[in-house]
Each structure stands twice: as C-alpha cells, then as structure tokens.
Amino acid sequence: MDQEMIEFQKPEENQEVLRTHLEELGNHLSEKIGKIFGRSLHIREVDSGSCNACEWEITALSNPVYDLERFGIYFVASPRHADVLLVTGPVSRNLYTALLKTYEATPEPKLVIAVGACACSGGLFQKGYASLGGVDKVLPVDVYIPGCPPRPQAILQGLLLAMDKLEQKIRKRNFSDLHEGDTCHRP
Amino acid sequence: MFRILKKSLSTGIVTSRYPKEPDQAPEEFRGRPEVDFEKCTGCKVCSEVCPSRAITYEDDLKQGIRNWQLSYANCIFCGACEEQCPYGAITLSRFYEMASRNKDDLLVTAKFQLSSCPRCGQYFETIREIRRTPKEVSHGCR
Numbered sequence: 001m002d003q004e005m006i007e008f009q010k011p012e013e014n015q016e017v018l019r020t021h022l023e024e025l026g027n028h029l030s031e032k033i034g035k036i037f038g039r040s041l042h043i044r045e046v047d048s049g050s051c052n053a054c055e056w057e058i059t060a061l062s063n064p065v066y067d068l069e070r071f072g073i074y075f076v077a078s079p080r081h082a083d084v085l086l087v088t089g090p091v092s093r094n095l096y097t098a099l100l101k102t103y104e105a106t107p108e109p110k111l112v113i114a115v116g117a118c119a120c121s122g123g124l125f126q127k128g129y130a131s132l133g134g135v136d137k138v139l140p141v142d143v144y145i146p147g148c149p150p151r152p153q154a155i156l157q158g159l160l161l162a163m164d165k166l167e168q169k170i171r172k173r174n175f176s177d178l179h180e181g182d183t184c185h186r187p
Numbered sequence: 188m189f190r191i192l193k194k195s196l197s198t199g200i201v202t203s204r205y206p207k208e209p210d211q212a213p214e215e216f217r218g219r220p221e222v223d224f225e226k227c228t229g230c231k232v233c234s235e236v237c238p239s240r241a242i243t244y245e246d247d248l249k250q251g252i253r254n255w256q257l258s259y260a261n262c263i264f265c266g267a268c269e270e271q272c273p274y275g276a277i278t279l280s281r282f283y284e285m286a287s288r289n290k291d292d293l294l295v296t297a298k299f300q301l302s303s304c305p306r307c308g309q310y311f312e313t314i315r316e317i318r319r320t321p322k323e324v325s326h327g328c329r
C-alpha cells in the first residue's frame with residue numbers, strides 16, 4: 001500500500017495509471033460502504049414543522065412512477081429501525097424535542113438528510129421565535145437537498161448521494177470583478 | 188375485474204428510469220437560478236426583493252469591495268430576482284439535482300469593485316453599475 005502511495009506522488013507522465021489506481025480505490029470504498037449498509041437503506045421521515053409540500057414529494061417517491069424500493073430504500077415506522085433520518089421543516093420550537101428524541105432513538109451509524117429549503121437553512125422562516133432556522137443548527141447534517149419543495153427525482157438523487165451511488169453535481173462558484181482597477185469614476 | 192386487469196396490463200411500465208437516464212423538468216419549471224456575470228452589474232436589486240434572504244450582499248467600505256452571495260440552500264425558487272433584475276442577468280434554469288454534502292458547495296459568490304463618491308470620498312456603488320446608469324454623487328451628497 002505504501003509503495004502505491006509513493007507511485008501516486010512521483011510521476012506526472014503516466015496519469016492514466018494514476019487514474020486507474022484511483023478508480024480501483026473508489027470501487028473498493030464503495031464496496032465497503034455497500035457492506036456497511038448492506039445495499040439497503042431504511043428511512044425514518046421526520047416532520048419538524050414543515051408545510052407538508054416536502055412530505056407530498058416524499059410520498060410520491062413510493063408510487064409506481066418513482067418506485068423507491070427498487071433501490072432497496074424503504075420507509076420504516078420507527079426510528080429504531082432506521083439508518084437515515086429524512087428531516088423536513090425549519091425545526092419549530094414545538095418539534096425540537098421530538099426531533100432530538102428521534103435522533104437519539106436512531107441506532108448508529110446514522111445519517112441525517114435535510115430535505116427542502118426550510119430544513120437546509122430555515123428558508124422563508126429563517127431564525128425567529130418559533131423556528132430554529134434549519135436542521136443543521138440542531139443536528140449534524142450529511143446531505144442537503146435544496147428545493148421548495150424538491151422534485152422527487154431531486155430527493156432520489158440526494159438519497160443515492162448519501163448511499164454513495166451517485167456523484168455530487170454541484171460545486172461552489174466564485175466570480176471576481178476586482179481586475180478593473182481602483183480608479184474613481186467621474187462622469 | 189377483467190376490466191381492471193385489462194387496464195393495468197395495457198398501461199405497461201410507468202416507472203421512470205431516472206438515475207440512469209436524465210429526467211428533464213418541464214419547460215416552465217423554476218430550478219437553479221443561473222447568474223450571467225457578464226450582464227450582472229452588482230446593483231443589489233435582487234437581494235432587496237429576495238423573500239428568503241438567499242441573495243445577500245455586504246459592502247466592505249474600507250477596501251471598496253462589494254461581496255455578493257447567493258445560497259441555493261436558502262432559495263425558495265420563487266423567481267422574484269428573475270422578474271426584478273433590470274439587466275436580465277438572472278434566469279431560473281431547469282436544473283434541479285442540487286443535493287450536496289456540504290453547504291459551501293451550494294454557494295455562488297461574487298466580488299465587485301466599488302467606486303467612490305467624488306464629493307465625500309466614500310465608496311457607494313459598483314463601477315459596473317455606474318457605467319450602465321451614470322450617477323454623479325452618492326445618495327447622501329445629493
């Protein structure tokens with residue numbers, strides 16, 4: 001393993017070798033993850049003050065068109081059976097304790113997925129008296145799925161991203177307009 | 188009963204082949220807001236109309252830089268920025284696969300050079316915006 005690592009760092013000529021090495025490593029990793037979760041994922045859906053739009057889209061996942069169960073993903077009725085908490089809503093003051101208790105009842109290893117703009121960052125409600133402003137203020141979130149509400153396909157992509165079956169399609173983008181100089185404009 | 192069987196058989200397979208084949212959103216769908224920074228002047232109208240504070244800006248008056256930021260995590264895809272943008276720089280695309288492991292990846296940031304007011308010397312508006320719609324002095328000096 002050490003010799004392989006040294007090979008990675010040295011030559012820039014044989015990049016194809018490096019690429020195949022990386023691919024092998026990636027396959028190895030995905031196999032490992034597949035073993036941990038047994039190629040199946042059990043979801044507990046938690047509503048923490050959502051408007052129910054996200055719930056409708058999540059419900060649509062189990063209909064014949066999107067058919068979530070072909071990926072081995074199931075909805076379960078208790079957090080004690082779950083691997084993943086699918087949290088919607090901005091975490092209202094009343095449901096804060098319920099969310100915490102659900103999280104504590106879920107066995108390790110567990111993932112938390114925030115679905116919708118509210119769960120990702122508070123959305124329209126932001127931080128106020130009745131809303132805590134997003135799930136990540138309360139729990140560690142593994143995958144964010146933005147959208148108001150996200151399409152069923154978007155939720156599916158988020159779930160498969162959490163299972164490492166798909167890759168992330170979005171990256172941070174920066175733009176800078178500082179090259180124009182510091183001259184003062186006088187019309 | 189035969190009618191039901193006949194109907195369900197004639198319907199065929201309805202399951203979408205989503206992750207293998209891309210599933211395009213309908214034409215009127217409001218997805219990820221795309222910003223065309225060739226048209227954008229940094230006039231901050233979008234941040235004023237945004238109902239969920241997805242678009243924010245902060246003026247660094249010491250260095251003369253406007254830090255503009257769009258977070259898809261806050262965005263509710265209402266399209267107010269698209270309607271109000273005076274230069275048509277923001278369009279809501281049909282892209283929706285925005286799941287990310289990191290909140291940082293959901294950001295779009297931009298830096299604009301500010302111009303200073305000839306009378307009071309304070310930075311007040313971006314150079315790009317003044318080129319498009321000339322303003323002589325800052326709001327306080329008018």
